[in-house]
Amino acid sequence: MRKVTPSGLGFFTLACLSLGASAQAAESEAALKRTVDEAIRPVMEKNGVPGMAVAVTAGGKHYFFNYGVASKESGQKVSENTIFEIGSISKTFTGTLGAYAEAQGKLSLADKASKYWPALAGSSFDTIPLLDLGTYTAGGLPLQFPDGVTTREKMLAYYRNWQPAYPTGTHRQYSNPSIGLFGYLAARSMDAPYDTLMEKKLLPMLGLTGTYAKVPEARMGDYAYGYSKANKPIRVNPGFMASEMYGVKTTAADFIKFVDDNIDPSKLDPVMQKAIASTHTGYYRIGPMTQGLGWELYPYPVTLDQLLDGNSTDMARKANKAEKLTPPQPARKELFINKTGSTNGFGAYAAFVPAKDIGVVILANKAYPNAERVKAGYRILQALEGQN
Template sequence: MKLTNFKVLLILLSLTPLMTFAQSSGQRKSDLVVVLIKKYINEKRPDRIYALGSKAYQTSISKDKLAEFFEKNIYFLGKVKESSFLRTEQKQRKYKLEFETENLELSLSLDQNNKLDRLSFSDFVPVVTKKTVLVPSSNPLKSKLDKEIDTLARNYIQNSNAVGLSIGVFKDGQTYTYGYGTAQKNKDMLPDANTIFEIGSISKTFTAQLLAYYVNAGKISLTDPITKYLPDSVAANPELQKIKIVNLSNHTSGLARLPENLLSKNPDAANPYKYYTKELLFSYLKSCKLASVPGEVYSYSNMGTGLLGVILERISGKTYAELLKEIITDPLKMNSTFQHLTPESAKRFTKVYNKETKEVKAWDFDALVGAGGLRSTVNDMLIYAENNIESKHTELAKAFALTHQVTFSKEPMVGLGWHIMKPTADTYYWHNGGTGGSRSFIIININKKTAVVVLSNSEAETDSTGVGIIDKL
C-alpha cells in the first residue's frame, strides 16, 4: 500500500521558450529558484512560488489551483531537507528534492526574464545497478525448483535497490522457504522464514476474512448500508448512504484513496498513519464527497478498507488486533502475525529501506489498520495461503470461500479483499503491499493448490518475482 503515486503527476505548465543563456549561467539561476521553491514549500507559501512564475505560467494555472496542488500532493511529504541538481533534459533542469518521507524529482525551466514557465513534480527514480558480489542466501540449490527460484530471486536481490528478501512456496502439500540478503544493512542477518516484515496492503485480505466471518455469523450483511454502523452525525452525510459494506472491501465505494485530513494533523510525516484516529476519520466522513457512484467504478481506497476495519470493531466491541487474534491467527496458529510488536518479536523485525536503500521508519497504524497495518513472516503467510486453499477449520473455510467469490466482475476483477486473475483455465487470487520501506506479494492458485509469498524490506516491487515463481509451479 503506497501512500502516493507521482509517476504521472504534473502541474499543467508547459510553455517553454528558447533559452538564451549559457548552460552554466542558466543552471546557476535555476539553482537559485530551486532554493526559493524549497524555502516556500517548507513555509507552506504557494503564493510565493506562484509569484516566481511568468505571465504565461500564471495564465496556465491559478493561484488557488497551485495552492490546492501543494496542499494535496506535496505538504504531507514533510519538509524538504536537501535539493541537488540531476541533469538537463529537453531544455528543462531536473533536481532531486529530499523530503522527510520520500524523494521527488522537480523539473523546471525559466524564461528570458528568469521567471518560471514550467514546473513539475514526479516520482524520483534512482539509477538501479547490479551488485558485483552475490548476496548471501539460504537456497541449497539442490532441486530444479531451488534453481528456478534462485534465478528469479537473484534478478531482484542483486539490484542495488534491494536489501533483504524472504520467499515462501506451497506446492504438493509441502512448503519451501528461502532467504536472501540481509534484514539489516551492513550486518550478517540473513532473513529466514521467521523474520517479521511489514505486509502492507495484504492486510486488506485479513480484513476481508474478518468481514466474511461476521457475514456468515449473521452479524453483518454485504448489502447493508455502511451508515447502519456509523455514528449518527457521520451517517447523516447523504453521500455515505449510497455505500454498501461490500463496496468497502472491493474498492467500489467511491471514497478517495486517502482522506484529505490524513496528514494535516500528523506530527510525523515519516509515519503517516500513526496518528490518524477514528475521530479524524469520522470528521472527514461527515462532509466528504464521493468520486463515483458506489458499485460502478473500481478505485483503490485505503480509506475504504480502513473504514471497514473500524466498522468491524464497532460491531464486535473489540479492537482490530483482538479480532485478528481471536478469529484468524490463534485458530491457525499464526503466532507471528499481528499489528503490534512485543519486545520479543521486535528482535525478529527487519529494518526497512526506501528505494535508495536509506533506512526509514516502519509504519504504525491507528484507525486505518485494516488497510495495511499488519506484520507477518513467510511461515505464517504460507499457513494463511494453505488455509485459503483448503482449511480444516470449518467456519474459517466458509469465510475464505466467501472472500473468493467475485463481487466486482469488471477490470480488475475483485472478490472480498482479493484481486482475481483468470488468464487461463486457472484462477489466481493475489494481493500486494507496500509501505515507506517494504514490499510484499502473495498469489494463490486454488485449483493447482500452489501459492507463493514474497516479502522484502525495501521499496523495490516484488510482484514480478512472485508471478515468475508461480509460473514455474
C-alpha cells in the first residue's frame, strides 16, 4: 500500500488554518477582557473597592482578570492566588457536604434534626426535617443568631427554645442558624467536626488546594484584607458554625475549579457526583428562584430582572412564601445557578450555566450591592455565551 503524505501546499494550508485559529482565539480573549473590564472597573470605582479577582471558565479553559490591591496598606496586587473571604457562598460547601453524607447513607434529608443531636430532643426540631434546615424553610429561623448567643451553651438553649413562626415547609427565610445547623448535623452524622471533614475529605475530593476553613500560616501572606464601610481593614471574626455559614476563604484560581466540578462532575468520585446533583435539585420555588442545597437555581435562559428579583434584599431579609416541589425538580443542565456572599469586608458572586459549559467567579475585598454583582456576572456570562 502506498503511503499518502500531505503536499507542501497542504502543509501551508494547515499552517494557515492553525494561525487563523490562534488569531481567532486571541481576538476572543481580547474581547472577553474588554467585557470584563467594562463590567468590573465601574463597579470598583463607584463602590470604592480596592481589589477584585475575576475567574472565568469556558469549555474547561480558565481566564483570570485581576484588579487593584489585596491590601491598601502594603500595596500588594491582587492575583488569581489572592485569598478572599466568600461569605455566604460558603453555604454551597455546606450543601455539598450534607448531600455527600446523604449519598453515603449517613443521613436522609427527611430525617428529623434532633436525630443527630439528642440535646435537641423535646424541642421543635423533633419535627423539622434536615431538608428544611438546608433550604431555610424550617419555619422562620432568623438571618443571624441573636446578640445574646455568645457561648455554645447559649446556642443550644436558643435552638431548644426556638418556636417556628410558620408551619415547616411553607415559607423560606434566609438564615445562617438554619443552614449552620444543617451543616453541623451533617458533620455529626459522619462522626467528625465540620472543619475536619471540609479540610480532610471534601476539599481534597474536589481537588481544591487553595480553599480553607482557616487560612494556614504559610498562606497568610496571600490573604487579602477586606475593607469595612468606613474603609478600615478587616477580616472575618469566626463565630459559632462560621465555616458552615460564612467562613470559607478561597482564591479565584481555586474556586473556579469548584465551579467546573459543578458544571461537569463526571470526573469526580461517583458518590460526589450524586452529591453535586443533589445540590442542583430544586426543592422549593420562591418567585423566580428555586432553592437547592446552598445553590440557587433558575430555569435557563433567564432574564436579568429575574436574577435581580431572586437576589433582592427582600429575598434575603424577609420570609417569603415557598412552594414545595413534590417530587423535587431533578438536577439538569438547563439551569442558571448562582450564589452571592458577603462578610463585613468582602463581597463575592459565583454563577454558571452547565448547558453552556460557562461560569464566572467575582471576588472583592469590599462588600457592595448584590445587584451590581449580578449585573456584572450576567454581562460576562452573556459574552461567553455569544462566543460559544
